[in-house]
Amino acid sequence: MTAWSETQASDILRRHEGRDGSLLPILHDVQATFGHVPAEAVPFIAHALNLSRAEVHGVVSFYHDFRHAPAGRHVLKLCRAEACQSMQAEAVAQSVLDHFDLDWGGTTPDGRLTVEATYCLGLCACAPSAMLDGEPMGRLTPACVDEISREVGR
Structure with missing residues (x-):
């Protein structure tokens, strides 16, 4: 998987711009791109969606499918x-x-x-x-x- 990149994350955010309830689809796309939801993604996404870091972290930690580290092959x-x-x-x-x-x-x-x-x-x-x-x-x-x-x- 790819290392964290604000450029790639910005592209993901842009694809979901204006969409209601975009947090989950954004997190899924971030994980698909980077193999997990990197710690750097939480404040980046929070800022872009005008949410607190706690709100984004809460969603990431609530759902079992989101990973904090890349999975095995x-x-x-x-x-x-x-x-x-x-x-x-x-x-x-x-x-x-x-x-x-x-x-x-x-x-x-x-x-x-x-x-x-x-x-x-x-x-x-x-x-x-x-x-x-x-x-x-x-x-x-x-x-x-x-x-x-x-x-x-x-």
């Missing part, structure tokens, strides 16, 4: 909602976290994989479920760690 989102929890998602999650020696939200030292919690992928009938790089995975078991490991090349 692969992103695994493990569902932690009730349907998946009732189908042993915790055991699957613990197997994944142990295998890659990560905590929730962590990225492997080689930058290959980031593991994130998500709260419903809409795959309740296939619980427990996950999403790897935007592709759904269902009916996971702790043994699925080997498949995930192969997919991310580790």
